[in-house]
Amino acid sequence: MTAPVISASSLDLTFQTNDGPVHALKDVNLDISKGDFVSFIGPSGCGKTTFLRCIAGLEAPTGGTISVNGMTPDEARRARAYGYVFQAAGLYPWRTIGGNIRLPLEIMGFSDAEKKQRVARVLDLVELTGFENKYPWQLSGGMQQRASIARALSFDADILLMDEPFGALDEIVRDHLNEQLLQLWARTEKTIGFVTHSIPEAVYLSTKIVVMSPRPGRITDVIESPLPKERPLDIRDSREFIEIAHRVREGLRAGHADG
């Protein structure tokens, strides 16, 4: 066994709010290995997004430890360990698709030639070649989200953190993007952390499903998926798929019952 890429032990995070402290994460222990596709699933307030933000160093835990590539999240961020995809594409309306993908490259100081070559490569990865000079408003919601994934991939981080990236899209587009995401994951061999509240999405995509429950936010179940790496969409009708989905649902229900 190689060392985990992301490792959290007894992670705690309490927010101080005007209504008193909110226990967002309690005693979270989790190891993520290289090449894993890990989904975090649970109802609102279960801390799945907060946990992802802790990995990214966007939130500071109040207890426990978390390491990314053996570093603190802050160090890992400076070492460009991860790309982050948010719920909304968040493309700059005043930049073209190519310009948006260039944004992190500009900030990180890549050379012009390298920018050009990288933009072309990630546009190809998300199948948006030819849209480089279009503005975001000229693209559909699904295409915009693909552009934002390209932006997160452009600087070659090993880890891709995705916070409900397809939550705002309709189911047909979402299916298509899920399929594409799996292909992209297979081609790039990245480690992916994926927050969702869709059970089929979590089961279809993941090698590891982390079921979480709220108040306080904690992990109630970690499911290693027995599904093969090759996953056509109709795998969702298989017996194994339905069994895992069932187990996830049970986990969610149990979390609610004692919550």
Next chain:
Amino acid sequence: MKSLLPIATVVALIFAIWTVAVVPMNIHLTADMAARQDIAVTPDTPAARQEVGALSLAMRNPTIWEMTYSLDRPNLPSPHQVGAELYKSVFTVEPTSRRSLLYHAWVTLSATLLGFVIGAIAGILLAVGIVYNRTMDKAVMPWAITSQTIPILALAPMVIVMLGSIGIQGLLPKSIISAYLSFFPVVVGMVKGLRSPDQMQLDLLNTYSASGTQGFWKLRLPASMPYLFASLKIGISASLVGAIVGELPTGARAGFGARMLVGDQYGQPILTWAALFGAAITAALLVAVLSMIERRTLRRMGMGAA
């Protein structure tokens, strides 16, 4: 130009109301004049006419309506009188002549533009300070708001006199009053614009470990552009008002303000009205130029077509 028809409709309506209003506004003056020329008016004595309201006097004397439109010193000049004065003072005299409205327009415009540039730069700098510095956020905004509650008419003479006493005269004092009026909308709009990126966009830059400077140039500044242009348009018209107000209290010898003052003091309302219209047209042109720059800039930024 689809927007032309609605604008033309409103302008036509204003002119219609104006034209109708000329009769009652000038009817007393006209009746007195007509009586002196032995034209029959009712009632027939000046004292009796003073007792009658403008509307009823107008209704009783339809024969002299036409004369209300061509008084030399009317209460309300008619549109064609103002138009003729505008034409005369713009097109029939040398632009360098003191009788040319263009000359006066340039005097006011130069102060306006200088004041606007000072005000806009001050506004943008203050906004950046307010957004990036907590102390300035707490300290500057209340003062900026307070500054706008002081009547500019009271402040303007003091500014002119004080600057005059230390030897600063001419363009700059007027520009400072212009700047004083125009910085405020720029501060308010620019603060809102610089703060318009949401948390997600700020987080995104955070994940790239972007510096504060990069965040400013790549996110906050471009995001603020639509807000900036909206407030610049308010600012530049405020600037023109400031320059005119700066000309009023000190007996300035040139500029729209001086022209209005001369018209008032020498009983030539047509002159005043022509200067008023000159100022309004100048303001409209200034805003139109800014709108054009806005459209071009936003279109080049990809934000104009959505």
